Amino acid sequence: MTLDKKLARLRKREGLSQAEVSEKLDVSRQAVTKWETGTSRPSIENLQSLSRLYNVPLEDLLDESGDELPAPAAPAAERAPEQKVQKKEKQWMRLLVIGA
Numbered sequence: 001m002t003l004d005k006k007l008a009r010l011r012k013r014e015g016l017s018q019a020e021v022s023e024k025l026d027v028s029r030q031a032v033t034k035w036e037t038g039t040s041r042p043s044i045e046n047l048q049s050l051s052r053l054y055n056v057p058l059e060d061l062l063d064e065s066g067d068e069l070p071a072p073a074a075p076a077a078e079r080a081p082e083q084k085v086q087k088k089e090k091q092w093m094r095l096l097v098i099g100a
Contacts, residue, residue, distance in 0.1 A: 010056065
């Protein structure tokens, strides 16, 4: 799926109008229209903002090989709960070493 189609579908999936997207990104509504019609492409900074707005990895936005919309990224808390455990274990180890 091409970038322009992805942007339009992601916006609709999020229930946003082009005006709402333009307001959130601080760009004109016409810019959003051009991105979604393929007349122009967003800048790197705007692509990063779109990635955050739609909660999808930037790589998935740019990958035009598939026909599906990118899945929303999992929140950090869901992505790596084991990292929290490892961090707590390291903190306890430091306390034990300091106490010894």
